[in-house]
Amino acid sequence: MQARNAFGYGAMSTPVTILAANRPSTPAIPTTTFAPDTVTISWSTPITNGAPVLAYVVKVRQSD
Numbered sequence: 001m002q003a004r005n006a007f008g009y010g011a012m013s014t015p016v017t018i019l020a021a022n023r024p025s026t027p028a029i030p031t032t033t034f035a036p037d038t039v040t041i042s043w044s045t046p047i048t049n050g051a052p053v054l055a056y057v058v059k060v061r062q063s064d
Contacts, residue, residue, distance in 0.1 A: 021050030 003010040030043040042060065 019050055021048075024048045024051055027056075031062050 001013050003013075027043045027046045030041050033040040033042075037054040045053065
């Protein structure tokens with residue numbers, strides 16, 4: 001690209017590359033495996049759409 005003003009055109013700018021990322025998709029419903037002393041929760045990594053998944057939050061709540 002070049003800028004232009006009343007004195008004419010400026011020097012060409014250096015091209016840059018950018019990544020326009022979107023929010024990652026929602027993970028699929030997790031699967032659970034129960035053992036006497038443990039619970040294992042597994043899920044597939046969602047499609048990232050260019051934005052890395054930085055963390056997951058797992059909440060445990062007591063059912064009625």
